[in-house]
Amino acid sequence: MLGKTPPMGWNSWNTFTWDINDELIRGIADKFITEGYRDAGYEYIVIDDCWSLKERDSHGKLVADPKKFPKGIKSLADYVHSKGLKLGIYSCTGTHTCAGHPGSLEHEFSDAAQFAEWEIDFLKYDYCFKPRNISGELLYKRMSLALKNCGRDILFSACNWGEDDVYNWAREAGAHMYRSTHDIRDNWESVKGLALSQLDKTAYTGSFCHNDMDMLVVGMHGASNDDFIGKKGGCTDTQYKTHFALWCMMGSPLMIGFDIRKDHQPTKHILLNRDLIAINQDPESRGAYRIKPEPNWFHSNDVFMLVKTLTNGDIALGFFNLSDADREVPLLFWDIGLPFASGISLSLYDCHQHKELGIFRERFAPKVPAHDCVVVRAKFSLDAGV
Numbered sequence: 322m323l324g325k326t327p328p329m330g331w332n333s334w335n336t337f338t339w340d341i342n343d344e345l346i347r348g349i350a351d352k353f354i355t356e357g358y359r360d361a362g363y364e365y366i367v368i369d370d371c372w373s374l375k376e377r378d379s380h381g382k383l384v385a386d387p388k389k390f391p392k393g394i395k396s397l398a399d400y401v402h403s404k405g406l407k408l409g410i411y412s413c414t415g416t417h418t419c420a421g422h423p424g425s426l427e428h429e430f431s432d433a434a435q436f437a438e439w440e441i442d443f444l445k446y447d448y449c450f451k452p453r454n455i456s457g458e459l460l461y462k463r464m465s466l467a468l469k470n471c472g473r474d475i476l477f478s479a480c481n482w483g484e485d486d487v488y489n490w491a492r493e494a495g496a497h498m499y500r501s502t503h504d505i506r507d508n509w510e511s512v513k514g515l516a517l518s519q520l521d522k523t524a525y526t527g528s529f530c531h532n533d534m535d536m537l538v539v540g541m542h543g544a545s546n547d548d549f550i551g552k553k554g555g556c557t558d559t560q561y562k563t564h565f566a567l568w569c570m571m572g573s574p575l576m577i578g579f580d581i582r583k584d585h586q587p588t589k590h591i592l593l594n595r596d597l598i599a600i601n602q603d604p605e606s607r608g609a610y611r612i613k614p615e616p617n618w619f620h621s622n623d624v625f626m627l628v629k630t631l632t633n634g635d636i637a638l639g640f641f642n643l644s645d646a647d648r649e650v651p652l653l654f655w656d657i658g659l660p661f662a663s664g665i666s667l668s669l670y671d672c673h674q675h676k677e678l679g680i681f682r683e684r685f686a687p688k689v690p691a692h693d694c695v696v697v698r699a700k701f702s703l704d705a706g707v
């Protein structure tokens with residue numbers, strides 16, 4: 322079964338865009354092992370747009386660019402599999418991909434068969450150059466059928482940027498994850514905007530069909546080779562920390578965009594946070610709901626709490642301050658269904674400091690600096706002497 326919990330991995334687009342090749346992907350696979358990414362749960366290595374030649378061959382097949390991938394895709398898949406990892410590739414519902422390479426329109430079944438032959442494990446399926454009068458929903462259904470019947474387990478990652486009411490049909494269409502937003506950029510406004518845009522969409526995510534808020538820019542610090550994504554410094558480490566925590570709490574797939582061959586400890590620290598990954602990978606994959614802190618008149622929309630019910634009865638609580646000033650962010654336990662009269666307190670564990678914070682009754686009110694967050698895992702505690 323594919324996609325029970327949000328897929329985790331790495332994708333070439335955010336940092337490298339068109340500048341991809343066999344050596345890069347093999348190097349990334351090596352680092353998955355030596356730097357502990359595989360052990361933390363990251364699994365898929367996805368080659369995004371620009372991997373193929375601009376024309377199909379005389380049999381109508383896609384051809385890997387021989388300059389970029391001289392050994393072919395199957396050989397790369399073998400290498401990635403030998404590391405215990407999975408390989409992903411990219412195509413498009415339309416006639417062309419966004420960067421002008423051949424798309425899979427009217428080639429869905431033969432392309433899926435070709436991906437299976439290459440032993441691909443994941444397909445990201447984009448939305449550019451789709452004829453206006455064909456329903457996108459139908460085209461995703463088509464590729465989903467093709468993948469499900471190609472003889473191989475291939476995870477289906479739909480990427481139509483949240484358009485055409487995708488929330489209402491992605492699951493039915495067979496997508497294991499679906500992009501719900503336009504492209505992320507390596508700056509705080511983009512990260513914040515994407516998160517805020519999905520706060521009222523949490524009911525639409527869940528096991529086997531996850532709301533994909535786009536790939537992570539954590540750690541990139543302006544390293545993209547593309548102006549649109551951002552070459553200007555990126556975010557601060559605190560902002561990246563908050564970006565990762567939001568994606569974990571909101572159940573988004575975790576696809577790294579940072580060049581993990583670089584040794585940058587603060588970034589590794591963020592991406593390998595096992596307590597946050599455990600929340601993201603909780604087996605039931607429930608969406609997180611938002612609570613606005615009291616007093617209501619004091620806080621803007623960019624200060625909020627997220628609550629995620631976990632399979633074992635624990636509750637993940639995220640206190641997010643996306644505003645530009647430091648804030649106290651108080652949660653009344655009443656608001657998550659816990660009346661004081663029940664005699665139940667919460668024992669809180671801090672998922673960034675990795676330590677117990679103690680037992681709290683009735684409320685918890687952390688002080689959260691601007692653009693920062695606090696995430697705790699709460700357990701029921703009956704021994705508070707009430």
Ligand code: GAL
Binds near residue numbers: 420447482503
């Ligand atoms: C966009 C997509 C990006 C990337 C790019 C490639 O449509 O949202 O994630 O795949 O195309 O051209």
